[in-house]
Ligand code: DX5
């Protein structure tokens with residue numbers, strides 16, 4: 242059976258002064274819009290928070306894939322839930338940032354939103370095996386979180402394969418960092434079915450075409 246590949250353009254690489262336009266440009270071709278929330282603590286960069294997530298949600302153009310790169314995300318989960326996320330949206334936080342991941346994955350689920358956990362390159366997949374069943378998405382970072390445009394880390398693919406082996410049909414295996422028309426093939430072969438891409442989409446003159454091109458690059462292997 243063919244596996245559906247989801248593409249999630251990352252707003253981090255879009256023009257921050259024209260976020261609505263950036264969402265509109267990709268909404269017809271992408272499956273999700275990836276929103277990178279950074280707090281200048283968990284990662285050395287700062288982006289946006291609940292008001293911007295709420296504004297993107299209000300556009301009502303595409304499902305949201307919210308990637309929290311913040312310290313102690315549990316303290317703020319309610320704020321993100323209040324931003325209007327619903328049953329088709331993902332709310333993903335970092336395992337390394339939250340000592341009680343299980344509690345907050347359950348909280349997100351109980352609020353009717355799809356919970357996800359993300360791991361940095363230095364975190365082994367084994368560390369999240371026990372909470373895997375609570376997740377609708379496992380996001381495997383293929384760069385150190387914080388910035389777009391970094392080099393893809395192919396050695397993370399063993400984690401993708403390990404996650405794929407455990408995954409039930411409703412569980413999505415996502416990869417974030419350095420995904421482009423070439424590396425997309427590597428991640429799909431390893432078993433990923435959600436590709437986050439920032440610079441490979443918004444760095445191009447025609448972001449919609451860039452999505453189509455990434456999708457085409459994996460059609461024979463998905
Ligand atoms: C990095 C972010 C990514 C980033 C990816 O910490 O989580 O989502 O936007 O950017 P590219 O695709 O350019 O590596």
Ligand code: ZN
Pocket residue numbers: 251275276277308417437
């Ligand atoms: Zn991200």
